[in-house]
Amino acid sequence: MTFKANWEKADKQYFLSAEIIEEMVRRAYTPKKLSSWSVIAGGCANLNIKINFEGNKLPSILRVYLRDKKSAYHEQKLGTLLKGTIALPETNYIGDYKGYRFAITSFIPGIPLRDLLLSHETYDMDSILFKVGGLLAKIATCPISKDLVRIPANSNGNSGFIRMAVPV
Structure with missing residues (x-):
């Protein structure tokens, strides 16, 4: 099968400090305590971080939009439109911090x-x-x-x- 292996990969790799990640999550979920997080490799244009909260069995995703900030709202609208039609993560929060647009969504394994x-x-x-x-x-x-x-x-x-x- 022919497939473009590096399709739309970001030109540079991004690193967010633990402080930035924790503050993004805190803005969305002030009372919840973040227990762990890990970057999910392989993203094309965005940075996806799997986040776990104390007392929650299911993780969430912190999605940081590196290329097109409007994509967060487009994804949220499409998710609303297609809800019940196909399995899609639900967008729970969209915000901005330190010049980054981010969303917190449900995790689908x-x-x-x-x-x-x-x-x-x-x-x-x-x-x-x-x-x-x-x-x-x-x-x-x-x-x-x-x-x-x-x-x-x-x-x-x-x-x-x-x-x-x-x-x-």
Whole structure:
């Protein structure tokens, strides 16, 4: 399989101090105590950090937008539009600190498709790509306007699709 291994990798590597990471998390979750964090390798344009809180079984993701700060809000809107259609992390908080835009999202365990395709392990690629196609088909049934404004499903049972409208 031909696949561009270094697709859209950031030109330089970024390092955030523990103080910056901890302050970003504190701004979103003042009463919660951060117990550990680790950078998730392999991001293209953003820095993803898996964060764990004392007393929580499930981790969260601190996502730092290094290239396009508006992407945080685009991802949040798309996640809202596609909620219930496909499994996506939920954006819980978006903020700015020290010139960085960041979001805290839910964590979904698994392996990124990119990593799967680049691995040398044997998988049933036909089955996996069929499932990916199914997810893309579900996304395609959700018409999305340029402005990403969601019209909720009405009460007469038309809840199969997300319908869009342009704000006035």
